[in-house]
Amino acid sequence: MDPAPTQYIDRDGATLAYQVVGDGPVVVIAVMEAVQHLDLTWMDPDQHDNIERCARFAQFVMIQRRGVGLSDRLTYVPTVEQQADDILAVMDAVGVRRATLSALFGTCGGAALVAANAPDRVAGLILSNPVAQGVDPDNEPHGWTRAEAEAWLEEIGRIVNHWGSGAIIDMWDRAQGTPYNRRIAGMLERSSMTPAAARSYFDWFTQLDIQDVLRSVQVPTRVLYLESGSLPEAAVRYVAELVPGATFHTLPEPPPGSSIGQAFVPVIEHIEEVATGSLHSVDADRFLGTVLFTDVVASTELLADVGDARYQQLRSSHERLVRLAVEEAGGEVVNVIGDGTLSVFDGPTRAVRCAERICRESKDEGVIVRSGVHTGELQRDGRNITGMAVHIGARVGAEAGPGEVLVSRTVKDLVVGSGLGFTSRGEHQLKGVPDTWQLFAVASAGAQEGTVPVEESLQTSMDSIVIQSARKAPALSRATMRMMNAVERRRARTT
Secondary structure, three states: OOOOOOEEEEEOOEEEEEEEEOOOOEEEEEEOOOOOOOOHHHHOHHHHHHHHHHHHHEEEEEEOOOOOOOOOOOOOOOOHHHHHHHHHHHHHHHOOOOEEEEEEHHHHHHHHHHHHHOHHHEEEEEEEOOOOEOOOOOOOOOOOOHHHHHHHHHHHHHHHHOOOOOOOHHHHOHHHOOHHHHHHHHHHHHHHOOHHHHHHHHHHHHOOEOHHHHHOOOOOEEEEEEOOOOOOHHHHHHHHHHOOOOEEEEEOOOOOOOOHHHHHHHHHHHHHHHHHOOOOOOOOOEEEEEEEEEEEOOHHHHHHHHOHHHHHHHHHHHHHHHHHHHHHOOOEEEEEEOOEEEEEEOOHHHHHHHHHHHHHHHHHOOOOEEEEEEEEEEEEEOOEEEOHHHHHHHHHHHHOOOOOEEEEHHHHHHOOOOOEEEEEEEEEEOOOOOOEEEEEEEEEEOOOOOOOOOOOOOOOHHHHHHHHHHHHOHHHHHHHHHHHHHHHHHHHHOO
């Protein structure tokens, strides 16, 4: 099988690359990690075999993550919400209604968010070496000891400081760290992103928290763990504990001296089992969503001040403003109750920016508004939205001050990398809601740009030649790699 042609779609002014092979009865979408490269994948003999195997039982779609490899370079790290939007955009471009999603490490959050937001579009979910929280030794995330977290961050620092050397293979699978595989991994690093982009990516990852997303996934899910990688088993197992009904599987180590693609062979076995097995029914009316509440501050005083006629004009104008802002942000106004509104969004970033716009533009019209935003599991009841998340969102909004946008910790964690800034408002006991809740006020709603310095790629002329060979003579490239891996395997047996 020759490499599939690379196709592109526009995403927020930048192109996103993907390839499609096979025409099986089911659809599998693989969301590639930061240093997986669409063209170079085809030169690895084991990866080529993996793709051929997928193409026999499925229509197999490989997505190059936004800002990486063949996709356009960016000045920001995509948020989890943007990654989820990209997956759905490719599905729509290919004409796919429902698919099994496979993701690795940092792309697991986006795939899980699709499964939580749109369960009717996801047949199954395979998460390879995922983590639920970023690695912050001070907070000791679940499944990590402080020593493990510090050691992992030190390793990431070493990888980034030597970007282009292939050191990232130690994070994937130390058992595959042969000299030849390190040269291939180095080329993948140089061809995928710059050192500055890699540093920004891992900085983003250390702040990530997708626990609430994982708790809302309701599709068949397998969590896969590779022992020879750098992640602690407890951290990966915790992901399986969070996802309802998920199963945890430890992958066998590839033989010493094998190619990089050999580690993915057992992953393909799990993908085939999930994609071609019996599909579990899901409750499409239950989904992860973001609620936005707005409320006019001191509405009674405003009425007394301006009179009935003027007040009704202000209310009508304000409702039009809210509906326009929500519609343009991709949300839906669910209800208008007295002086307040309830809207629902697929993702928190758009909801927060919409809330900030409503508060700002309402003030220009002489109306002061407070707003609350929360992300959680929702239930559709006709056109209405119900669930504990609705009550929490309403209580969050009630805690906001005049002109303030207040969000829950869940929202803050999900918009890492969006350019949104927050100020802690401390712990709050929300009326009628169990436990205490940490709330944050939106301090800035700047554009998502400039977080990654513009930097020249480390890609060498030899890298370009190899990539061209992978495109134009993939069989020769695979033969060369197969021979070199045979040498590495013989060397491993004699040492």
